[in-house]
Amino acid sequence: MEIRTRRPHIPEVRVEQKEEEEQPLSPAARLFHAPEFNCNIISVVGLKSKIKPDVIIEGIKQTLIRHPRFSCKLVKIGNNKRQEQKWVQTNVVAEDHVVIPKIDMHNIENADAFLDCYVSDLTTIPLDTSKPLWEVHILDLKTSDAENVAILKIHHSVGDGMSLMSLVLACTRKTSNPNELPSLPNQKRSLSGSKNNSRLLWLVMALWSVVMLGLNTVCDALEFIATAMFLKDTETPIKGNFRLSTSKRMCVVHRAGPRKSMTRSKLKKLAAVQVRRTLVEAGSHCFIGLAHGPALVVHRTVSFDDLKLIKNAMQMTVNDVVLGVSQAGLSQYLKRRYGEQEEPMPKGIRLRAALLVNIRPATGLQDLADIMAKGSKCTWGNWIGYIIFPFSIAFCDDPLKHLQRAKSIIDRKKNSFEALLTFIVGNFILKSFGVQSAANILKRALSNTTMSFSNMVGPIEEISFYGHPVTYMAPSVYGHPHALTMHFQSYMNKMTVSLTVDPTVISDPHRLCDDWEESLRSIKAAVQEKNCTQ
Secondary structure, X not given: OOOXXXXXXXXXXXXXXXXOOEXXXXXXXXXXXXXXXXXXXXEEEEEOOOOXXXXXXXXXXXXXXXXXXXXXXXXXEEXXXXXXXEEEEOOOOHHHHEEOOOOOHHHOOOHHHHHHHHHHHHOOOOOEOOOOOXXXXXXXOOEOOEOEEEEEEEEHHHOOHHHHXXXXXXXXXXXXXXXXXXOOOOOOXXXXXXXXXXXXXXXXXXXXXXXXXXXXXXXXXXXXHHHHHOOOOOOOOOOOOOOOOOOOOXXXXXXXXXXXXXXXXXXXXXXXXXXXXXXXXXXXXXXXXXXXXXXXXXXXXXXXXXXXXXXXXXXXXXXXXXXHXXXXXXXXXXXXXXXXXXXXXXXXXXXXXXXXXXXXOOOOHHHHHHHHHOOOOEEOOOOXXXXXXXXXXXXXXXXXXXXHHHHHHHHHHHOOOHHHHHXXXXXXHHHHHOHHHHHHHHHHHHHOOOEEEEEEOOOOOOEEEOOEEEEEEEEEEEOOOOOEEEEEXXXXXXXXXXXXXXXXXXXXXXXXXXXXXXXXXXHHHHHHHHHHHO
């Protein structure tokens, strides 16, 4: 999630194109290969035109496989007692990473449901370690909101979500000008204070800000320690229990429309057979990580203009609005779930989210394009910090209270080194005590919270993926110890909401999407009514 937090300068870690044939995995990359955090990033990309596989493959040859991490395979050296993991340069055959299933549309009554089941089964199949850890699936499948679909699956050790999404965007071009990279919205910093203030007042405010920064950081650090040790969230209907076993049954949810007549079991068998047959034909044989349970992929696309209307009217950021609407949607969903169980919703529910924060200095799309075209240097890796964000779960007569509460909390969190501190301490634990100890500590901390939350900024105009115009992007991640992950991706005048859920905990993620969208409508109506009365 892009949150502006105070941070000192951090020396940049750079990668060079094929400078070394071997390179040890970073501590964070090794963490993502631990059984507790065997995470993969998966992104469903809807395209407006029928896919030309030869064009996609040629584009990948000119871009992705020229990036160091996309041309390295994972190699384990040593015995079971002392094993070292390295990235080793290898000759990449693009065709081996592009999966083109043969889909018989005559057997598919509902293409949207088939796509759900295809991605669901895809998340249960580990990546092949005999080649670099990424795949691109090309589906000649017309859904309700796309002519064809591309699915990108990348292991999280290759890079964090911000790095990988930026890299994918660097492979795209503006539809209006195929020679130009996408344009991202400008990130404006709000300036506090006024030039007319006296120096004494400015000094007092600066000292007070430093005091609050230190106090907030200490409080946040103590909360994180307490969470890792004993402080648990309330056992609500959306909180999973990952403390008992490392096996997880995760589900990525991506929905565009209502379900139709064909049963999910039939569609799932059809999609499962298709996925496994295609991978066997491609020669995949050496896998990494634990298999996960069946996944269901769902997203909901809403108007980005509605979010900006609320943002401007309430003088907030888009992140503030997204958090406030999510708080309202979660409150509504939990109220219904408790009602179905014929139980009153408890007061004072502790429901916290781990907000993923990119702490790396911003890397431009041009820098990433240059590393693929010219072999130049660029910052890379998993630079992720965490912020523990407490959602205030309550049913409010005034929906704007959700926005105000979310903004007050995140404003305080921004005035803290919490994200940077979790990143530094995490690296220290990894280097000092090893991957397994760090994985156990982080798993314990995250499993004591309820969910993960992230938000990424996308292009402001239409882009094309190797010549194919994009209609939506729905990225997400699975494999971490949370029963619910909410991810938000802006693109043009749209905002795509992706959910990752554990279906044994949340069996009706579509209703959660409904509640989120209904909360957005009610907050928008309240904002418009407020403006009319002023």
